[in-house]
Structure formats: C-alpha cells, structure tokens
Amino acid sequence: MSSAGRGKPLPSERVVAPLDTLYQVETPEGIDLQADLAGPLPRAIAYAIDSGLRALVLGALGIALAFIPGRTGIGVFLLISFLAEWFYPVLFEVYRNGQTPGKKWLRLAVVNDDLTPVRWSTSLVRNLLRTVDFLPMAYIGGLLCTLLNGRFQRLGDLAAGTLVIHRPEPAPAAGLPAVRPCAPPAALSLEDQIAIVDFAQRHAQISGDRQRELANILADVVDARDDAAVERVRGIGAWLLGAR
Amino acid sequence: MKQQDFAARYEAGWSELEQRLERDDAIGADFPQRYRAVCQQLALAKQRRYSTHLVARLNQLALRCHHRLYRDSAGQRNLWLRFFAVDFPRALRANRRLIWLSLALFLVPGIALWIGCYYNPELIYSVMPADQVHHLDAMYQPGIDKFGRDRQTDTDLMMFGFYIKHNIGISFQAFAGGMLFGVGTVFFMVFNGVSIGAVAGHVTALGYLHTFYPFVIGHGAFELTAIVLSGAAGLKLGFALIDPGPYRRVTALRLAGRDAATIIYGVIVMLVIAAFLEAFWSSSAQLPVAVKYAAGAALWLLVLTYCTRAGRGFAERGDGA
Numbered sequence: 001m002s003s004a005g006r007g008k009p010l011p012s013e014r015v016v017a018p019l020d021t022l023y024q025v026e027t028p029e030g031i032d033l034q035a036d037l038a039g040p041l042p043r044a045i046a047y048a049i050d051s052g053l054r055a056l057v058l059g060a061l062g063i064a065l066a067f068i069p070g071r072t073g074i075g076v077f078l079l080i081s082f083l084a085e086w087f088y089p090v091l092f093e094v095y096r097n098g099q100t101p102g103k104k105w106l107r108l109a110v111v112n113d114d115l116t117p118v119r120w121s122t123s124l125v126r127n128l129l130r131t132v133d134f135l136p137m138a139y140i141g142g143l144l145c146t147l148l149n150g151r152f153q154r155l156g157d158l159a160a161g162t163l164v165i166h167r168p169e170p171a172p173a174a175g176l177p178a179v180r181p182c183a184p185p186a187a188l189s190l191e192d193q194i195a196i197v198d199f200a201q202r203h204a205q206i207s208g209d210r211q212r213e214l215a216n217i218l219a220d221v222v223d224a225r226d227d228a229a230v231e232r233v234r235g236i237g238a239w240l241l242g243a244r
Numbered sequence: 245m246k247q248q249d250f251a252a253r254y255e256a257g258w259s260e261l262e263q264r265l266e267r268d269d270a271i272g273a274d275f276p277q278r279y280r281a282v283c284q285q286l287a288l289a290k291q292r293r294y295s296t297h298l299v300a301r302l303n304q305l306a307l308r309c310h311h312r313l314y315r316d317s318a319g320q321r322n323l324w325l326r327f328f329a330v331d332f333p334r335a336l337r338a339n340r341r342l343i344w345l346s347l348a349l350f351l352v353p354g355i356a357l358w359i360g361c362y363y364n365p366e367l368i369y370s371v372m373p374a375d376q377v378h379h380l381d382a383m384y385q386p387g388i389d390k391f392g393r394d395r396q397t398d399t400d401l402m403m404f405g406f407y408i409k410h411n412i413g414i415s416f417q418a419f420a421g422g423m424l425f426g427v428g429t430v431f432f433m434v435f436n437g438v439s440i441g442a443v444a445g446h447v448t449a450l451g452y453l454h455t456f457y458p459f460v461i462g463h464g465a466f467e468l469t470a471i472v473l474s475g476a477a478g479l480k481l482g483f484a485l486i487d488p489g490p491y492r493r494v495t496a497l498r499l500a501g502r503d504a505a506t507i508i509y510g511v512i513v514m515l516v517i518a519a520f521l522e523a524f525w526s527s528s529a530q531l532p533v534a535v536k537y538a539a540g541a542a543l544w545l546l547v548l549t550y551c552t553r554a555g556r557g558f559a560e561r562g563d564g565a
Contacts, residue, residue: 027306159498198295
C-alpha cells in the first residue's frame with residue numbers, strides 16, 4: 001500500500017538510516033566527499049591540551065619577564081597574554097590547516113562546512129564567540145549547543161559556518177594475509193561479498209578470537225571451524241579481490 | 245575490473261599524490277588534473293562497490309586534495325591597504341543605522357549619568373564601590389606625574405599592555421553578546437555608557453577639568469568610536485537572530501557574522517592605536533593642556549572624516565571578500 005496522500009510513510013516502508021556522524025558534501029567536481037564529524041569529547045580534550053600548553057608558555061614567560069626591573073615586564077606579559085587568549089587559536093587555524101597543537105594531537109581539524117580551509121574572518125568569528133559559548137560557565141552553553149545540533153556545532157561554529165572533523169593519518173594500504181585464494185562455494189550477494197572482503201582486509205585489526213567467532217558464522221558454508229574457517233574465508237576474500 | 249587490478253593500476257599515482265601533499269610548498273601545475281582523476285577513481289570505486297578500505301582511502305585522499313586546492317587566494321597584493329582605505333569605511337556606512345543605535349545605547353545613559361553625577365555628589369557611589377571612587381579621585385588629581393593610572397610607578401609599557409588586554413577584551417565581549425539575541429550587547433553598551441558618564445560627571449563636579457578631559461580626548465577619538473562600533477557589530481548578530489528576513493536563522497547569522505568580522509578587524513586596530521595613545525601620550529602631565537586639546541580635536545576630526553568620507557569613489561571589487 002502506498003502512502004500517497006497520507007503524508008507520513010507506513011512503518012514498514014520507513015527506511016531507517018543507520019545513526020552515524022558522517023557528513024557528506026558534493027564538490028564542484030561532482031563527487032560526494034565524506035567527512036567524520038568530531039563530537040564534544042575529543043574537542044574538549046584538545047581544548048584542555050591547548051589550555052595546558054598556553055598556561056605553560058605564559059607561566060614560563062611570566063617568570064622570565066619578572067626579572068626585568070620595573071613594571072615593563074608586566075606590560076609585555078599582559079600584551080602576550082592578551083594575544084594568547086584571543087588569537088592563539090585563530091593563528092593556528094589559519095596557518096596550520098585548521099589544527100591547533102591540541103587538535104593536531106587528537107587528529108582533528110577545523111574546516112568550513114563545505115570542507116574548504118577556514119579563512120581569517122571565519123576563524124575570527126568562531127573564536128571571538130567563545131565568550132558566549134563559555135556561558136553560563138565552563139563551556140556548558142557550547143556543549144549543549146553541540147549536542148542539540150546535528151553536526152556537533154557550537155554557537156561559534158554556527159555563526160561562522162565551520163565544522164570540526166576527524167583527520168586521520170593516511171593509513172598504509174591494507175596488505176592481504178598470505179592465503180591461498182579459493183572460489184566461493186555458493187553464489188554470494190553483493191553485500192556478502194563486501195563483508196567477506198572487509199573481513200580479509202581487516203585481518204590485522206581484529207583480534208584472533210573475534211575472527212574465529214566471525215568465521216564460525218560461515219562454518220556450514222565453508223565446511224570448517226575456527227582457524228580453518230578463518231583461512232577459508234580469507235581465501236574467499238582474496239579470490240573476490242582478484243587474486244588467483 | 246577486479247579490485248586488485250584497479251588498485252595495482254593506480255597505486256603509484258595515489259602514493260605520489262600523497263607524498264606531494266605532505267610537502268607544504270609548490271604543489272605542481274598538474275595538481276588540478278590529478279585531483280580530478282582521483283575524484284573519478286573514487287566515483288568508480290563507489291559505484292563498483294569495492295571494499296570499504298579502498299573507498300575510505302580514496303575518500304581521504306580526495307578530502308586532502310580538496311582542502312589543498314580550495315585555499316584562499318593569498319596572492320592579492322595590498323589587501324590590508326585596500327581594507328583600510330575602502331572596505332572598512334564602506335562597511336561602516338553600510339551599517340550606519342546599527343551604529344546610530346549603538347551610539348544611542350551608549351550616549352543616552354552616559355549623558356544621563358553625567359548630569360546626575362554632576363548635580364548629585366552621592367550618585368557616583370551607586371555606580372561604583374567607594375574605594376574605586378577613591379582611586380578615581382587619585383588618578384585625576386592635578387599635580388601628579390601621570391594621569392589615569394593607579395600607581396605612579398607603573399611604566400607606560402605596562403599600561404599599554406593593560407589597556408590592550410582590558411579594552412579589547414571589553415569590545416570583544418560587546419560583540420559576542422550579540423549572540424544572545426542582542427541582549428548581551430545592549431547590556432554592555434549601557435553599562436559602559438553609565439560607567440564612563442558617571443566618572444566624567446563626578447570628576448567634572450570635583451573640578452578636575454584640566455586633568456580628565458585632556459586625558460580622555462586624545463585617545464577617546466579611537467577608543468570610544470571603537471566601543472560603539474563593536475556594539476554595532478554585536479547588534480548586527482543580534483538582529484540576524486531576531487529578524488532573519490528570507491533566510492533561515494543559521495544562514496542569516498552566518499552572513500551577519502561575516503560582515504561583522506570586517507567591522508571587528510577595524511575595531512581591533514583602532515583599539516591598539518587608542519591603547520598606544522592612552523599609555524604613551526594622554527597620561528603625561530608634562531604636555532601643556534592646550535596641546536592636548538588641539539591634538540584631541542584633530543584626532544576626532546580625523547576619525548569622523550575617515551568614517552564618513554574614506555573609500556568613496558573607488559571601483560567595486562570584482563569578487564566578494
């Protein structure tokens with residue numbers, strides 16, 4: 001039965017998209033780029049690292065400047081602490097590909113919402129509005145906004161149109177385990193083929209027990225159990241990838 | 245084509261591109277073509293349902309290339325010069341209604357408190373605590389070396405640093421307050437107007453005319469103007485939230501934020517100049533009062549002429565900033 005004229009789709013017809021933090025953008029080249037949005041926890045840790053770094057540098061500077069006679073040192077210190085408070089994130093975001101040292105440690109980056117690099121005006125607006133995100137205290141306002149928004153944007157991000165995404169290190173190509181390729185014993189649907197290929201390629205990332213557990217799901221299909229089943233499934237994966 | 249053959253064919257190109265991206269310098273003249281090739285390979289990999297690992301790798305590569313390619317064109321000469329000669333004054337004139345509103349929020353309470361504190365010596369104590377009023381009287385007493393600072397031994401450089409941190413912090417807060425539907429900005433403008441008006445009225449009533457006004461008039465041209473401008477920038481954010489027009493609130497906020505950032509750049513520069521003047525020029529008791537008044541009047545004329553006349557007659561920029 002169609003749901004035409006009813007407005008809402010019937011429960012059996014509703015397509016439930018899996019819950020995920022992927023963000024997709026269509027580029028001018030006509031492809032869809034996918035980015036992984038960063039939630040409040042990694043961002044909070046990155047912020048803590050940045051604050052610690054700033055406190056360290058300012059503390060060392062303060063001690064060094066205290067040795068200057070008179071109060072000149074205090075003037076220089078106030079200047080530098082002002083710059084550190086308001087412009088430290090802006091400079092790093094504009095000149096270091098959207099990564100302050102804390103974000104770089106956690107492999108995060110700040111980008112515009114079309115995944116292009118941030119500019120001066122966007123970075124400035126984003127960071128100046130930290131004052132509002134800080135209300136009522138300790139960034140609780142910003143945290144709430146992040147959780148209510150679909151893209152983990154705090155108020156500064158909303159006003160500037162920026163996102164914080166994960167930017168992992170380029171991973172080396174996954175090598176296949178050394179197995180003898182064997183043809184699948186039954187016709188496999190496309191989803192099954194992809195699942196088996198993924199299993200073969202992730203051989204280094206999944207623990208041995210888990211691999212045996214997964215391979216045993218196909219025990220009847222491959223006529224083997226535990227390690228033998230793992231070997232066989234990997235072999236099917238290699239065959240599907242094109243090894244002969 | 246099987247995935248392994250596909251990967252084998254293009255692997256060299258991908259590694260080479262990844263290595264190129266690691267280097268920060270020249271990316272090569274064929275980079276746009278290489279990027280488009282990677283985009284095509286990514287689309288093929290997705291369509292042929294190759295393994296997740298391969299698609300993820302190509303996606304990451306395309307993301308990094310996209311990030312590298314669509315950088316801001318930083319090669320424009322004299323960008324800052326053009327900003328101050330044309331863009332900033334134009335932005336001010338385009339937002340003049342907000343500036344008038346901000347000025348009213350600042351001046352009306354200020355003048356009211358000035359009159360109040362002039363005729364009623366008790367009123368200042370409703371605005372500030374008693375020890376702060378005491379400090380105030382000490383700061384502007386005739387006969388001291390340097391006006392406007394708590395301790396006479398504070399050096400000029402230290403006060404410069406203090407003024408930068410204090411004043412620019414205030415104007416940033418006034419700007420950020422606009423995010424709360426403008427209420428924060430209104431509060432800051434009224435509060436600053438009240439404080440400054442009360443201080444001025446009280447000091448005038450005490451008779452410290454020739455210490456306070458020469459002090460203020462010099463840097464006031466830049467500082468007071470900058471405070472009003474940052475209030476206007478905050479109000480711009482606030483109005484974008486209150487009345488987004490044909491846009492969604494988020495979009496209206498983003499557009500307003502971009503315009504407001506232009507004003508804030510200028511505000512920062514004005515406040516640095518003001519801090520410089522306040523620390524090194526205004527406070528000295530050595531300079532005769534007439535010189536200070538003359539210089540102050542000239543600076544006010546300069547600032548007002550800049551805001552109203554600068555930037556007229558230049559051709560429009562081709563692209564939007």
